[in-house]
Amino acid sequence: MVKHIFTLIWNKKKSNFLLFLEILLSFLILFAVFALVIDYLRVYQEPLGFNTENLWIAHLDFDDRTDTLVVEETKANLYRELLSNPDIESVSFADRKSLLSGSSSSWGSDENGFFLQTLLYSSDIGFKKTAELNLVAGRWFNESDKTAKYTPIIINRKLAEGAFKGREVIDSIFTIRKEVKIVGIVDHYNAFGEFEDEDSVALFYEPKESISTPSLYIRTKANANASWEEKANQTIAQITKDKGFVINNLDRQRKEDNKAVWIPMIAMLCICTFLVINVALGLFGILWYNINQRKAEIGLRRTLGASRTDISAQFIGEVLMVVGFAIFVGIGFAIQFPLMKIFDFENINYYYAILGAASVILVVVLICAYYPSRQAALIRPALALHED
Amino acid sequence: MIKLQNINKVYRTKTVETLALNNINLTIPAGEFLSIMGPSGCGKSTLLNIMGLIDEPSEGSIEIAGQTLPDYNAKSIAKFRNEKLGFIFQSFHLINDLSIIDNVELPLLYRRVGSKERKALAEEALIKVGLKNRMQHFPGQLSGGQKQRVAIARAIVGQPDIILADEPTGNLDSSMGNEIMDILLRLNQEQGTTIVMVTHDESMARKTNRLIRLFDGNQVQ
Ligand SMILES: Nc1ncnc2c1ncn2[C@@H]1O[C@H](COP(=O)(O)OP(=O)(O)OP(=O)(O)O)[C@@H](O)[C@H]1O
Ligand SMILES: [Mg+2]
Numbered sequence: 073m074v075k076h077i078f079t080l081i082w083n084k085k086k087s088n089f090l091l092f093l094e095i096l097l098s099f100l101i102l103f104a105v106f107a108l109v110i111d112y113l114r115v116y117q118e119p120l121g122f123n124t125e126n127l128w129i130a131h132l133d134f135d136d137r138t139d140t141l142v143v144e145e146t147k148a149n150l151y152r153e154l155l156s157n158p159d160i161e162s163v164s165f166a167d168r169k170s171l172l173s174g175s176s177s178s179w180g181s182d183e184n185g186f187f188l189q190t191l192l193y194s195s196d197i198g199f200k201k202t203a204e205l206n207l208v209a210g211r212w213f214n215e216s217d218k219t220a221k222y223t224p225i226i227i228n229r230k231l232a233e234g235a236f237k238g239r240e241v242i243d244s245i246f247t248i249r250k251e252v253k254i255v256g257i258v259d260h261y262n263a264f265g266e267f268e269d270e271d272s273v274a275l276f277y278e279p280k281e282s283i284s285t286p287s288l289y290i291r292t293k294a295n296a297n298a299s300w301e302e303k304a305n306q307t308i309a310q311i312t313k314d315k316g317f318v319i320n321n322l323d324r325q326r327k328e329d330n331k332a333v334w335i336p337m338i339a340m341l342c343i344c345t346f347l348v349i350n351v352a353l354g355l356f357g358i359l360w361y362n363i364n365q366r367k368a369e370i371g372l373r374r375t376l377g378a379s380r381t382d383i384s385a386q387f388i389g390e391v392l393m394v395v396g397f398a399i400f401v402g403i404g405f406a407i408q409f410p411l412m413k414i415f416d417f418e419n420i421n422y423y424y425a426i427l428g429a430a431s432v433i434l435v436v437v438l439i440c441a442y443y444p445s446r447q448a449a450l451i452r453p454a455l456a457l458h459e460d
Numbered sequence: 461m462i463k464l465q466n467i468n469k470v471y472r473t474k475t476v477e478t479l480a481l482n483n484i485n486l487t488i489p490a491g492e493f494l495s496i497m498g499p500s501g502c503g504k505s506t507l508l509n510i511m512g513l514i515d516e517p518s519e520g521s522i523e524i525a526g527q528t529l530p531d532y533n534a535k536s537i538a539k540f541r542n543e544k545l546g547f548i549f550q551s552f553h554l555i556n557d558l559s560i561i562d563n564v565e566l567p568l569l570y571r572r573v574g575s576k577e578r579k580a581l582a583e584e585a586l587i588k589v590g591l592k593n594r595m596q597h598f599p600g601q602l603s604g605g606q607k608q609r610v611a612i613a614r615a616i617v618g619q620p621d622i623i624l625a626d627e628p629t630g631n632l633d634s635s636m637g638n639e640i641m642d643i644l645l646r647l648n649q650e651q652g653t654t655i656v657m658v659t660h661d662e663s664m665a666r667k668t669n670r671l672i673r674l675f676d677g678n679q680v681q
Pocket of ligand 1: 504
């Protein structure tokens with residue numbers, strides 16, 4: 073039977089070619105979209121390493137205050153005043169780029185005898201508590217670091233297991249822009265956001281008095297009174313004698329950033345859905361037309377001993393075989409992506425995308441083929457032969 | 461043997477009711493070559509289709525090869541048709557997208573015969589109808605007479621007991637018609653195949669064992 077169906081569609085290859093092409097293109101489009109979406113979702117479910125909920129940021133400007141003593145005093149006052157607000161859990165200074173800023177600076181060199189590339193951030197002691205970073209090895213910065221010989225840094229696991237793989241890192245001295253001592257490891261630190269891959273990170277200790285950490289992070293308590301923001305605004309304006317700042321919610325920012333990815337992604341999936349519906353309708357039409365054209369043939373086959381099941385199987389079989397070929401050829405193309413490493417995606421993404429695209433098409437085809445094929449099986453042989 | 465008892469066939473459409481067959485009683489012994497004649501629309505094809513189990517009578521009973529057959533949709537009917545009956549039509553009914561040999565193999569396909577054996581048997585049947593050299597051709601490349609010979613090969617490939625032929629020479633000129641008739645006669649004489657043939661041609665009918673005539677759904681002779 074399979075051979076018979078093959079012979080038949082082979083002999084009709086011209087009229088089957090369009091269906092073949094339609095399915096092949098649909099498969100490739102679905103494959104591409106699925107590969108992309110799967111990659112985004114894979115990145116999305118990776119943890120950021122910090123918690124944006126109840127986390128606020130205000131970018132302050134100390135650049136024109138060259139007097140470090142003034143900065144030191146201003147910062148100390150801010151700490152004291154803000155922490156006296158019962159709605160505020162903790163505060164910390166870090167550099168402008170440290171969380172979801174959209175910009176970064178990186179450093180790379182093989183000064184250490186091996187190549188090392190990492191993003192650079194800096195913060196004071198309060199940052200772990202304020203951002204809710206998760207320390208997995210070593211220790212966090214402490215007061216004694218202020219007088220340390222080498223600048224203490226915290227790295228993320230990505231760096232520890234990347235460039236530093238196989239090396240003793242905790243309490244070791246390396247050169248990262250200057251001589252530093254790694255004191256701890258956090259499990260994740262992905263300042264780029266949820267739709268970007270995490271990179272290697274080195275977080276430098278900068279005492280809060282330093283002017284290179286001008287961003288103020290505030291963690292409010294979960295049940296904070298809404299009026300805290302008003303009060304904090306006043307406090308900051310008063311102490312810094314500056315009104316050119318805004319307190320932004322990082323959670324809102326994270327969601328806004330994500331929207332920029334979600335919206336096109338959903339749009340793409342909608343277009344795909346329309347594509348699939350189109351293919352389904354087309355397929356339905358082709359089959360319907362086919363069956364009407366071939367009524368006499370159906371009557372003949374029934375007369376020669378085909379059961380109803382044989383007739384249904386014939387039509388479903390023909391479609392499945394053409395579609396099967398198309399998917400087969402499509403997989404031939406698709407598999408080149410992981411084999412030739414065309415994009416920087418993980419191979420497993422591609423395999424899932426192939427599986428997804430093939431299943432969607434097969435399911436749609438089966439649904440569309442089922443009803444016309446049932447109808448074909450119900451055609452009465454005497455009538456069908458008579459009509460010709 | 462085919463035994464029809466009190467066969468009535470009524471076609472109902474929204475506007476008219478046609479009595480296509482009226483109380484037909486007919487017994488065809490095994491090995492007989494019977495022809496059916498009658499004016500157009502008198503019910504000949506209807507009668508043949510009922511014998512061939514591809515149409516059901518409105519009333520009456522049919523017995524073929526000792527079996528009474530009630531349920532027309534059952535799988536067993538398809539199997540029965542496939543094994544016991546061969547069909548030949550005026551308009552050949554070949555599948556244009558299949559080669560001659562693939563067309564002839566069809567009944568065996570539904571008998572689930574393996575592809576090698578199918579091919580061998582189809583070749584044998586095509587040799588019998590003198591189309592050995594046309595096996596890989598397609599129906600569109602053949603003349604009417606050749607097409608009908610393909611249809612005969614298809615009808616005999618499964619070695620049925622009974623062949624039902626509806627105006628097999630109707631679309632052919634007389635010399636081609638005679639060729640077809642000779643093949644059918646040989647089949648009847650040499651293999652003992654029972655043949656029921658509808659025809660408009662008196663000279664063809666005269667070559668068969670028995671002739672019945674229908675008129676407006678009634679058997680008149
Ligand atoms: N499916 C149908 N629906 C309604 N009426 C039908 C149907 N099939 C046949 N008939 C009617 O039944 C009658 C007998 O038809 P049938 O085809 O058996 O005639 P016939 O003797 O084979 O004629 P011809 O020599 O032209 O082939 C005709 O009046 C025809 O119109
Ligand atoms: Mg007729």
